[in-house]
Amino acid sequence: SAVISQKPSRDICQRGTSLTIQCQVDSQVTMMFWYRQQPGQSLTLIATANQGSEATYESGFVIDKFPISRPNLTFSTLTVSNMSPEDSSIYLCSVAQGYTEAFFGQGTRLTVV
Amino acid sequence: TQLLEQSPQFLSIQEGENLTVYCNSSSVFSSLQWYRQEPGEGPVLLVTVVTGGEVKKLKRLTFQFGDARKDSSLHITAAQPGDTGLYLCAGGSSNTGKLIFGQGTTLQVKP
Numbered sequence: 001s002a003v004i005s006q007k008p009s010r011d012i013c014q015r016g017t018s019l020t021i022q023c024q025v026d027s028q029v030t031m032m033f034w035y036r037q038q039p040g041q042s043l044t045l046i047a048t049a050n051q052g053s054e055a056t057y058e059s060g061f062v063i064d065k066f067p068i069s070r071p072n073l074t075f076s077t078l079t080v081s082n083m084s085p086e087d088s089s090i091y092l093c094s095v096a097q098g099y100t101e102a103f104f105g106q107g108t109r110l111t112v113v
Numbered sequence: 114t115q116l117l118e119q120s121p122q123f124l125s126i127q128e129g130e131n132l133t134v135y136c137n138s139s140s141v142f143s144s145l146q147w148y149r150q151e152p153g154e155g156p157v158l159l160v161t162v163v164t165g166g167e168v169k170k171l172k173r174l175t176f177q178f179g180d181a182r183k184d185s186s187l188h189i190t191a192a193q194p195g196d197t198g199l200y201l202c203a204g205g206s207s208n209t210g211k212l213i214f215g216q217g218t219t220l221q222v223k224p
Binding site: 001004006009033039040041042043044045048092094096101102103104105106107109 | 156
């Protein structure tokens with residue numbers, strides 16, 4: 001298993017600003033994933049972050065809104081840009097091992113006011 | 114597009130009761146996982162099933178993967194308040210590493 005540290009754990013931000021979420025893994029991994037989750041609901045994949053290449057975004061998510069960095073095999077960041085109240089959600093990073101088993105950080109609870 | 118239909122979406126039961134959560138799809142998955150998530154935490158992997166017809170047990174939890182690898186179930190025997198949480202099934206693609214998540218089942222076990 002992998003241990004994933006995500007920060008901040010929560011934040012309250014003003015609309016129009018940007019927030020960068022960091023994700024640190026205790027081992028080298030090829031693929032890292034960023035998800036969004038409304039409280040009590042399921043996870044929606046935002047993008048896949050691979051080291052050395054641009055992130056691959058899912059339908060409905062674009063790089064200008066959610067830029068991702070992946071500078072090495074243990075670290076990634078997700079930025080939520082030009083935030084609006086609709087961006088209020090829980091953001092989770094995860095890594096995949098073995099049979100696509102996923103390990104998650106504790107999440108970042110974002111509230112945009 | 115691969116989809117996973119999870120049911121029920123909400124379940125409230127008394128301590129000691131049994132329950133089953135279902136996860137169904139029209140697509141075949143290379144593997145299927147079950148996760149449990151508590152408030153303020155990320156999902157935690159409970160089990161992975163990869164072989165059609167496979168049954169795995171984790172204490173009072175029994176997981177089954179359908180013969181055709183399109184569906185799965187989670188059965189909890191004698192539920193306890195500590196079982197309360199959001200249960201998520203997820204189907205995996207060995208090609209992409211991506212997971213497709215079901216809608217989730219919120220379980221509340223009352224003492």
